Amino acid sequence: MKLYLDPGHGGTDSGATGNGLLEKNINLDIALRIRRLLLENYNKVEVLMSRTTDRTKSLSARTNEANNWGADYYLSIHCNAFNGSASGYEDYIHSSLPNSSDTANYQDIMHEEIMRVNRLSDRGQKKANFHVLRETTMSALLTENGFIDNRQDAALISDPSWRQDVAQGHVNGLARAFQLERKSEDPSGTLYKVIAGSFQSRDNAEERVAYLQSQGIDSFITTVTISGQLWYRVQAGAFSNRENAERRLDEVRDAGISDAFIVTDSNEDQEPSPGDTGYAILGETYLSPELMNQYVKTINPQAIEIASYYLTYGERYGIRGDVAFAQAMHETDFLRFTGVVQPEQNNFCGLGATGPNNPGASFQTAKEGVLAHIQHLYAYASTDSLPNSDPLVDPRYDLVTRGSATTWTALNGKWAVPGDNYGQMILNLYERMLDSSLEQLEGVMQEIKN
Template sequence: MMKIYVDPGHGGSDPGAQGNGLKEKDITLDIARRIRNLLTNNYTNADVRMSRTGDSTKSLNERTNEANSWGADYYLSIHCNSFNGSAQGYEDYIHSSLSDSSTTARYQDIMHSEITKVNQLRNRGQKKANFHVLRETTMSALLTENGFIDNDHDAKLMRDPSWRQTVAQGHVNGLAKAFNLKRKKEDGTLYKVVAGSFQSKENAEKRESHLQSNGIESFIEAVTMSGERWYRVQAGAFSNRNNAEAQLEKVKNAGVEDAFITAVN
């Protein structure tokens, strides 16, 4: 079992970087939750622990001590950047003491490649720094900076839940490749819980926001039906029909009566 410690940067009394009406702590938590869900729903050998699952305050020491005592195999810290409004793009970091041929650097190569394939951000490259979470962890660690929150272009993307889902998927693609994660029932039926389909993206975002406020993770998927573009709100995908039914009930209890399950082979 691969033990992956996912650390959404900042939180609680520490908002992190701010700009364009957004706070880093909120963006990092959302992406990290999506990473966790993708890993736990789709892979058999990924054990995920998060430094925080809500808007709580947690010191850097607490985060690294927890990962170390748990015996994590990999530490993944999710962040956003800020500078002067004009800087933009994605970059990631390993500790400055490590060589380019180290195991951690090899993992960085894979992660960087997979994330930058999908994130629609300027590629600022692979870097090294003496950050606490990179220095004090006893396992390989990577810190990703997913755009500049004070840059108009990057902030517009950050605001989009489907972009955050894509970024999470990019991280997961990297983890799966780096650590040979095994997919669940690759050829089996996948049961998707659909919590509404809308022709208006704004309405889909309202539905997603409603679900999130009720503690239900979801994302928006653009689909074309009969030549028209629809925005479908998906609230989970399961290889087990019973798990999908349980999620459907949860969604309906949150007031979403038009939710349904679709089976994909």
């Protein structure tokens, strides 16, 4: 598949502006992330970008280049603006196309996959006579990823981890629409993590993350205890393929980070730590309900407080209650319920929901809904009998192949279909929640010291 990837605007054309952000920069950042995810994870994919730096390029130059190259798909990345009053995500195909066209079918898929991860309100699938949609000879889609002049949207847009999620949503849509073939994983199950520095000071680790971001390299902080000493590691990617990890290592070193290295880590038969990608569903809960609820309310101040149920039932069933809570936030858009499941269903994990005509299971109380969620995870993660302490309230418990997914990433393609990166998205959200909680604790400790 040949993808022409077009970050809108650039150079003298800044695009929309607002809240200290320039659209041209956001578009480029998301597009670069899309290209990286595609090339690192899929076979037989070629990507040509209209620009990879901040430069001016006319619309006709972009479409002519895509047409002459013989692209299979044209994807234009944008953000929106409207007096600060509008918000949400929308996408466009050309106004002349019928809903039965291939382009419209691709739009259906792309819209669904992007909306799964972007935590924005849904403004719908639209049609317009935009140049890049009209003058291209292949199917084309233009995505508007939030309103840069809206305060709430801009808070998301300015977050690198959100832009990574949005890029992943675009990639998930492309993979599904064009039936892309994933690169084979290491048969040993080894995970190769690129560590771009290891520090005893969190401030130093945060400086490293900020520097890497300025170089276009996404990273985050994990913790590891060595000989009783806590270290803050800056992780710039985790890969099941050694070649991809080495490629990222070269990028990090080219950015001037000479102390970068690769660590290997098996997903099974090891003690998981909070920062490990793919770690087990069974295990201890690290975060308190107070910290979990507090994090969610930074995004949705009206969120109900259900974290205590995840701690209680997580401990009872031996499930990582804090990661299950992160899964619930992913499924419910931080308890805003912007999908087909409604708040009164108390269905926090999308049990049985398949579309607008089937919003899934309903439960009498929030507590019962959380119990059903934990029981469904238990069905995947364990072959043991259910504890006798609670009735079975999960209506789909017996439909699960017991023990078929012992790690969060093993839920890919099971809990969410096709969901190639479903587990990774849950863990990315959990990492953000963990980092936020660590910052809160550090702030409390500093107040105590003062």
